[in-house]
Amino acid sequence: MNFRRIWATARRILSQLRHDPRTIALMILAPCLLMTILKYVYQNQPQVFQHVAADLLGIFPMLVMFLITSVGTLRERTSGTLERLLILPITKFEFILGYAKAFGIAALIQAVVVSSIALGPLGLKIAGSQLMLIVVAIIDALLGMAIGIFVSSFAKTEFQAVQFLPAILFPQLLLSGLLVPRGSMPGILRIISDYLPLTYAVDATQKVVAGHGSLTRDFLVLALFLFALLAAGAVTLKRKTK
Amino acid sequence: MGLLGPSGSGKTTILRSIVGVQAIQAGTITVLGKPAGSKDLRKRIGYFTQDASIYTDLTCLENLRYFAQILGESEISVQEVLELVDLTKNRKQLASSLSGGERARLALATALLGKPELLILDEPTVGLDPVLRRDLWNLFHRLADQGKTLLISSHVMDEADRCDTLFLLREGRVLASGTPHDLKAQAHTHEMESVFISLVEKK
Numbered sequence: 001m002n003f004r005r006i007w008a009t010a011r012r013i014l015s016q017l018r019h020d021p022r023t024i025a026l027m028i029l030a031p032c033l034l035m036t037i038l039k040y041v042y043q044n045q046p047q048v049f050q051h052v053a054a055d056l057l058g059i060f061p062m063l064v065m066f067l068i069t070s071v072g073t074l075r076e077r078t079s080g081t082l083e084r085l086l087i088l089p090i091t092k093f094e095f096i097l098g099y100a101k102a103f104g105i106a107a108l109i110q111a112v113v114v115s116s117i118a119l120g121p122l123g124l125k126i127a128g129s130q131l132m133l134i135v136v137a138i139i140d141a142l143l144g145m146a147i148g149i150f151v152s153s154f155a156k157t158e159f160q161a162v163q164f165l166p167a168i169l170f171p172q173l174l175l176s177g178l179l180v181p182r183g184s185m186p187g188i189l190r191i192i193s194d195y196l197p198l199t200y201a202v203d204a205t206q207k208v209v210a211g212h213g214s215l216t217r218d219f220l221v222l223a224l225f226l227f228a229l230l231a232a233g234a235v236t237l238k239r240k241t242k
Numbered sequence: 243m244g245l246l247g248p249s250g251s252g253k254t255t256i257l258r259s260i261v262g263v264q265a266i267q268a269g270t271i272t273v274l275g276k277p278a279g280s281k282d283l284r285k286r287i288g289y290f291t292q293d294a295s296i297y298t299d300l301t302c303l304e305n306l307r308y309f310a311q312i313l314g315e316s317e318i319s320v321q322e323v324l325e326l327v328d329l330t331k332n333r334k335q336l337a338s339s340l341s342g343g344e345r346a347r348l349a350l351a352t353a354l355l356g357k358p359e360l361l362i363l364d365e366p367t368v369g370l371d372p373v374l375r376r377d378l379w380n381l382f383h384r385l386a387d388q389g390k391t392l393l394i395s396s397h398v399m400d401e402a403d404r405c406d407t408l409f410l411l412r413e414g415r416v417l418a419s420g421t422p423h424d425l426k427a428q429a430h431t432h433e434m435e436s437v438f439i440s441l442v443e444k445k
Contacts, residue, residue: 008311016299019336080295083263084352088312089284239279240265 001097005090009098010105013072017106023068027106031060031114039122050209053124054133055178057115058205061107061137062144062198066169069103069148070161077152082237092234099149100142100230107141108134127211136208136215139222140201144169146229147197153236172198177206197225245395246402246434247411253395254292256411257364260393261289274360285313288358292365294349298338302329302348305337306355313356323351326381328374343370350378361385363394367401379404402434410438417441 017024035053042049076082085095111134118124126133151168155161175185175193182190182199193199200218207213245253258264259271262279271278274286296305306320324330327347332340337348350366363382367375379401382392386406394405402408403422410417410425418425418441422434429437 004314005312008308012297012300012304012308015304016297019299019301079298080291080293081297084289084291084295085312087261087263087279087284087287087289088309089281089314090312240263 001091002094005094006097006101009090009095010101013099013102014105017102027064027068027110028113031056031064031110032117034060035114035118035122050125053118053122054126054209055202055205057111057118057133058137058140058201059173059178060114061110061141062201063165063169064110064144065103065107065141066144066148067162067165069099069145070152070155070164071158073099073149074152074155074158074161083239083241086237086239092237093230095237096149096230096234100145103145104138104142107138107145111137111141126209128208132208132215133205136201136204139204139219139226143197143201143222143226143229146226146233149233150229150236153233169198172196175199176202178202197222197229200225243391243393243407243409244402244405245393245409245411246399246438247395247397247417249397250413251397251411252414253397253411254364255414257289257362257393257395261287261362285356286359288353288356288361290350290353290361290363290366292368294345296337296345296349296352298345299336301334301336302340302351303333305348306351309352310355315356319355319357323354326354327351328377343374346370347374347378359390361390361392363392365395365397367396367398399434399438410441412438412442 035056038053038056039049042052073082076085082095086092115130115133115137119126119130147168151164152161155164173179175182175189175196176198177193182193185193200221204215204218204222207215207218245256247253255264259266260273260278262271262273262283273283276282297308300308302324303320306323307317310316310320321330324333327350329344329347329351332344337345340348346366346369350363353361353363367378370378382394382404386392394401396402405422407419408422408425409419417438418428420428425437426432426434429440431437431440
């Protein structure tokens with residue numbers, strides 16, 4: 001493991017983002033806009049806003065990072081830059097960790113801005129700590145990123161990569177307990193949801209919002225998923241192709 | 243060394259196999275005493291691909307700095323290769339706004355980073371203006387004089403004369419190999435194009 005190469009990769013990805021101000025603006029402003037709309041949609045049911053908005057704080061970074069990384073790594077695969085890189089002295093895991101670092105930083109900025117707006121002017125109240133909420137958002141973002149890198153190897157075009165959002169993430173969202181508490185789901189669905197990473201991400205967010213409940217198990221499971229997905233992502237980076 | 247043949251003759255496949263990015267079905271390839279694609283070779287081979295694999299959303303300088311950092315090379319070597327390919331004045335330009343020829347030169351610069359012993363260049367002079375093409379060939383000869391090995395592919399027959407050793411390829415097979423002079427003498431002609439045609443017709 002070489003930190004210079006991980007940093008170089010992270011810096012390179014952040015420079016690419018910097019040259020693309022429109023993407024940055026969309027990453028930051030779109031969730032803020034959605035939060036604001038949500039606030040006024042539920043104007044007459046403020047308790048629903050309290051419930052949904054906090055959950056979404058963790059989901060936004062995940063969706064955004066999933067999209068950006070799946071398209072981004074697909075581009076690296078198809079443009080030949082990945083092949084070009086892997087014949088140099090960088091390991092696949094260093095490459096993936098470079099991505100994790102860059103998008104971890106991007107997620108941090110996004111989470112801080114969006115949660116400040118939600119907790120500030122929009123009047124979202126959480127019983128737990130705001131810092132914890134940001135930590136959960138970053139873990140969610142990294143999870144989205146890891147899934148994105150992994151699934152991008154199953155896509156041949158950017159059209160396909162984008163379609164993995166409804167195919168891979170939406171079912172998890174439906175089962176995660178975001179819409180319906182998991183306790184009231186049919187048994188089989190609840191069992192499936194036990195094995196999906198998003199379930200633990202949403203669970204962690206809800207505990208922070210409620211201000212009680214131990215986060216240890218959620219974090220442990222999420223860390224495990226994260227590591228497994230990053231490793232699986234590294235395996236999908238092929239040095240040799242036909 | 244030059245690898246010459248029409249498109250589809252297998253030039254890129256051979257070069258990719260030597261670099262170690264092509265999954266090969268049979269046989270072994272030894273490069274600088276090691277099996278192709280082995281870890282020890284990663285700093286010793288410079289590879290230029292046809293599709294100029296650079297980050298188009300970065301500037302020239304950012305591209306080169308990234309590859310230099312991966313190789314553990316200094317900022318000085320970045321400036322050196324920029325100068326070698328004559329892109330110093332474009333260094334702050336985004337790669338996406340470069341012309342095709344400039345992009346190819348940027349990709350070439352990344353291949354030159356780290357002073358590799360073996361340079362594998364897949365059609366490095368396609369689409370370049372004649373003056374630039376001459377300059378690049380001069381650079382290739384300078385590098386060869388420094389003791390580096392250059393393996394260059396081309397489908398332009400008149401580039402053959404600039405190589406020391408030639409391999410003529412067609413449909414995945416080597417038609418002939420030797421110095422440009424010998425190949426022409428054998429075919430009783432002065433043009434590489436005719437050498438190629440006579441070899442094909444003989445078969």
